[in-house]
Amino acid sequence: MKIVSVAGARPNFMKIAPLMEAFRNHPGITPMLVHTGQHYDERMSDLFFRQLGIPEPDINLGIGSGSHAVQTAEIMKVFEPICLEHKPDAVLVVGDVNSTIACGLVAVKLGIKLVHVEAGLRSFDRAMPEEINRLLTDAISDILFCTEQSGVDNLLHEGVAREKVFLVGNVMIDTLIKNRAKADASPILEDLGLRAGEYAVLTLHRPSNVDDPAIFGRLLDSLEVIQRDLPIVFPTHPRTRKNIGVMGLGERIDGMKNLRLIDPAGYLDFLKLTANARLVLTDSGGIQEETTILKVPCLTLRENTERPVTAEIGSNQIVGTTPERILEAYRRIITGQQRRPQTPPLWDGQAAVRIADILARTISSSPAGA
Ligand code: UD1
Numbered sequence: 059m060k061i062v063s064v065a066g067a068r069p070n071f072m073k074i075a076p077l078m079e080a081f082r083n084h085p086g087i088t089p090m091l092v093h094t095g096q097h098y099d100e101r102m103s104d105l106f107f108r109q110l111g112i113p114e115p116d117i118n119l120g121i122g123s124g125s126h127a128v129q130t131a132e133i134m135k136v137f138e139p140i141c142l143e144h145k146p147d148a149v150l151v152v153g154d155v156n157s158t159i160a161c162g163l164v165a166v167k168l169g170i171k172l173v174h175v176e177a178g179l180r181s182f183d184r185a186m187p188e189e190i191n192r193l194l195t196d197a198i199s200d201i202l203f204c205t206e207q208s209g210v211d212n213l214l215h216e217g218v219a220r221e222k223v224f225l226v227g228n229v230m231i232d233t234l235i236k237n238r239a240k241a242d243a244s245p246i247l248e249d250l251g252l253r254a255g256e257y258a259v260l261t262l263h264r265p266s267n268v269d270d271p272a273i274f275g276r277l278l279d280s281l282e283v284i285q286r287d288l289p290i291v292f293p294t295h296p297r298t299r300k301n302i303g304v305m306g307l308g309e310r311i312d313g314m315k316n317l318r319l320i321d322p323a324g325y326l327d328f329l330k331l332t333a334n335a336r337l338v339l340t341d342s343g344g345i346q347e348e349t350t351i352l353k354v355p356c357l358t359l360r361e362n363t364e365r366p367v368t369a370e371i372g373s374n375q376i377v378g379t380t381p382e383r384i385l386e387a388y389r390r391i392i393t394g395q396q397r398r399p400q401t402p403p404l405w406d407g408q409a410a411v412r413i414a415d416i417l418a419r420t421i422s423s424s425p426a427g428a
Contacts, residue, residue: 059087060089060144060148061146061173061417062140062149062150063077063078063092063149063150064092064157066093066121066158067157068097068102069153069230070153070157070158071107072106073175073176073229073230075111076233076236076410077229077413078113080413084418086418087414087418090144090146092161094119094161095120096155098120101322101324106325109325110237119133130160133160134160134163138168141165149161149170149173151175154189154343156187159195162174162198162199171201172199172201173199173200173202174196174199176209177209178223180212186266188364189364196216199222200222201417202223203416205365206402207367208366210223210225225404226409226412227412228404228405232409236407241325241326244329246327247331250320252291256289257288257289257291257336258288258289258290259292259337259338261340262292266341267341268297269301271307274307276381277379277384279381280384280385280388281314284339284385284388289316290339293323332354333352337388339359339384340357340359341359347368349373350402351405355373357387358375359384360378360379361379367402
């Protein structure tokens with residue numbers, strides 16, 4: 059059975075890594091990897107392939123940046139001939155980025171089975187580009203793998219047939235568990251002059267936060283207060299870095315002596331930074347899950363989450379973007395008022411192996427379009 063797996067943007071790479079390994083080790087599966095090139099900077103892409111031991115992609119579509127429509131359309135145009143040439147039994151997509159829906163749509167239109175890993179997550183906020191990608195990808199997928207029970211419930215509620223849906227755990231957590239010891243050896247704390255437990259980590263890249271000067275400015279109001287007590291390390295996404303320049307926020311940020319902007323970190327450095335942080339502030343999806351496993355308090359700078367288990371039993375709190383809520387939650391953490399986080403069911407490092415086994419027994423080897 060030939061499976062073409064697709065990776066495009068940074069959060070896809072830690073999900074694809076354990077899947078490629080499980081597929082390579084499965085006698086019934088012939089894996090192929092396609093990189094769309096949605097992310098292309100060395101520190102957003104190649105570094106992750108090297109550190110996570112992901113095999114060199116069989117094909118790189120080299121798409122790069124563009125508007126949503128252009129990026130999605132360009133990926134579709136070049137992915138279709140690849141499917142026609144290689145005739146996979148299934149195309150597997152992960153997460154919720156533009157590469158996910160673009161390749162998914164190509165596959166189903168050619169009659170190729172579509173597999174979605176990390177299905178069913180819903181923020182119920184359709185202003186988020188990822189929510190549209192999630193809804194559409196799930197609506198056309200043949201096999202849907204969920205990380206948490208809310209994903210299963212959402213899919214059933216939307217009318218997806220029960221037999222297509224599998225709760226398997228979290229492939230991103232497979233990668234975290236596998237790389238924990240390696241990350242411990244990273245010298246990033248010494249390099250940055252930080253001591254474990256005495257700093258915060260910040261990431262910000264969502265358009266709703268960093269494309270709007272009023273909201274970005276309001277977030278800086280909170281960060282200004284926090285950095286007076288606790289140094290903040292801020293690996294800065296290219297979109298955010300660009301907007302700081304365009305919005306003229308550079309001087310204000312330079313004035314915050316304990317807010318340290320650094321280049322986007324590689325996987326191992328970032329894992330070491332988060333694992334040893336006093337707390338994490340983020341608008342990322344995946345980091346809410348990673349901090350739950352690391353048992354590090356996480357303040358999510360958004361109004362909602364598509365990963366509710368991280369807030370229900372994990373270390374995550376959804377605090378929005380106003381200084382009142384952010385600082386109140388921050389002070390509770392600093393004064394030790396946090397419940398003990400629990401590990402969500404099946405987040406045990408074995409999700410990719412479960413997926414490989416299910417695919418091998420579910421997808422019969424049939425020609426594309428059959
Ligand atoms: C994409 C995903 C988002 C994910 C995020 C992680 C979509 C709709 N969004 O958002 O879900 O959380 O990746 O990073 O797919 N850029 C570079 N170098 C790169 C990549 C991007 O400089 O390697 C810059 C470009 O200016 C580009 C901008 O970042 O225009 C945004 O990149 P894009 O891939 O469109 O979206 P992200 O914000 O990264």
